[in-house]
Amino acid sequence: MSVKRPYSSAKRQAQARETRRAILDAAYQLFVANGYAATTIQAIAEGAGVAVQTVYAVFGNKRELLRQLIEVTITGDDEPEPITERAEALAVAAEPDARRRAELDAAMSRSITERVAPIIRVVGEAAASDPELAAMMEAVKAARREEMITSATIVAGPDGLSVDVDEAAATLYVIYSPQVADMLMRDYGWSAERYEQWLARMILATVIA
Known part of the structure; x- marks a missing residue:
């Protein structure tokens, strides 16, 4: 049996x-x-x-x-788990030094950008002729903007923000964007390492107090 x-x-x-x-x-x-x-x-x-x-x-x-x-x-x-609750983000939040925190955050953003930039290019081209896809992407971008508020708080750390949280979130939304990475690495020929270093300087100069 x-x-x-x-x-x-x-x-x-x-x-x-x-x-x-x-x-x-x-x-x-x-x-x-x-x-x-x-x-x-x-x-x-x-x-x-x-x-x-x-x-x-x-x-x-x-x-x-x-x-x-x-x-x-x-x-x-x-x-x-959302990206802001992952080990990389927690490491940024735990770093007491502002410069090092900006560097860790830039490294995390670069790794995300390298993964997502190719598919974002595809979506951008397709959304131009597909209203439903364009609407879906607007929802994705809205969720990303909300996430930037948490990202701003994380990168600020004990030093705080140099601007109000809404402006900090908007700044990160722009400088983190795959489109900016594309312009610098594809149009200007920057290496990924140079882009990451630039991003760290921008975070330190425009967001962290």
């Missing part, structure tokens, strides 16, 4: 996360290589080694897949 193995929800959850990660990885590669409009769900499914129905079951549609891809690319993984 055969004995049924006990149902393992942990194993099922792990498999589901692996499937989701495979789909997101395939989507990233295809969106960056071919653009949003030219990339089909079929191509993403083939790249991930799953059925088309699986992609729809996990994400619903291509637009939602892109939204979640942006979120995961910013954080670097699919854990639920």
